Amino acid sequence: MSILKVSRLGHPVLRERASDVEVADIKAGKFRELIDDMVETMHAYEGVGLAGPQVHLPLRVFVFEVHERVAKKRGVPKVGIGAMFNATYEPIGTEKVTDFEGCLSVPFLGGEVPRYKKLKVRGIDHDGEAIDIGVSGFTARIFQHEIDHTDGHVYLDRMPDLRTLAYTIVL
Numbered sequence: 705m706s707i708l709k710v711s712r713l714g715h716p717v718l719r720e721r722a723s724d725v726e727v728a729d730i731k732a733g734k735f736r737e738l739i740d741d742m743v744e745t746m747h748a749y750e751g752v753g754l755a756g757p758q759v760h761l762p763l764r765v766f767v768f769e770v771h772e773r774v775a776k777k778r779g780v781p782k783v784g785i786g787a788m789f790n791a792t793y794e795p796i797g798t799e800k801v802t803d804f805e806g807c808l809s810v811p812f813l814g815g816e817v818p819r820y821k822k823l824k825v826r827g828i829d830h831d832g833e834a835i836d837i838g839v840s841g842f843t844a845r846i847f848q849h850e851i852d853h854t855d856g857h858v859y860l861d862r863m864p865d866l867r868t869l870a871y872t873i874v875l
Contacts, residue, residue: 705737708745708759713810713858715760722755722762722854725789731832735765739787739830742767749808753846755853758809764790766850770842780842788835791827791851795820796838803845805859806872816868817859819845 711717729735738761746754752770756763770783799821806814822840825847829835839847849859863869 705740705744707748708741710745710749710754710808711758711760713860715809717757717760717762718809718853718858719856720757720762721856722757722764724764725828727789727828727832730789730828730830735787735789735830738765739767742787743769743785746808751808753850754808755850757853757856764854766791766854768843768846768850770846778842783843787830788825788847788850789828789830791825791847791854793820793823793825793847793851796822796824801841801845803842804868805845805849807849807859809853810858810860812871812873813869814872815859815863815866815870817862818864819848819862823847825851 742754742759745759746767752774753766753768755766765787767787769785770780772782775782800818801821802816802818804814805817821844822838823844824838826836
């Protein structure tokens with residue numbers, strides 16, 4: 705496994721809609737090494753999600769995890785490591801929650817972003833099997849953030865008030 709280079713805001717790959725991944729290629733195991741590398745990269749940067757465009761690959765894939773430390777800090781359930789291909793979502797209801805959000809591709813900055821509280825997510829798992837699940841809370845936030853990346857958006861696009869943008873680290 706290896707740590708991949710993370711694309712930063714300004715790189716064109718972050719602003720393009722990524723390409724769907726062929727299910728036959730997923731089932732054939734062609735993405736196992738990539739998924740392992742993406743998870744290792746996500747861990748190295750202490751993230752909770754990482755999408756293909758963030759590692760310079762214009763593919764509709766992302767990995768995610770809410771490990772124990774993050775779960776405890778945010779008061780949310782722990783979510784194991786997962787990967788999803790070709791994901792889309794639909795809001796369940798209209799309720800949104802505004803929370804502070806950051807991004808590995810926009811280092812040292814974060815801001816308040818409204819996101820749907822509950823979602824229906826459809827996609828393909830790491831074995832090539834169809835997924836159709838409901839997610840809520842912080843997990844729904846992660847999925848919206850990562851699916852946004854595969855659609856060519858960053859969280860800054862979702863911020864209604866850029867005055868909440870702030871440094872997340874004291875330099």
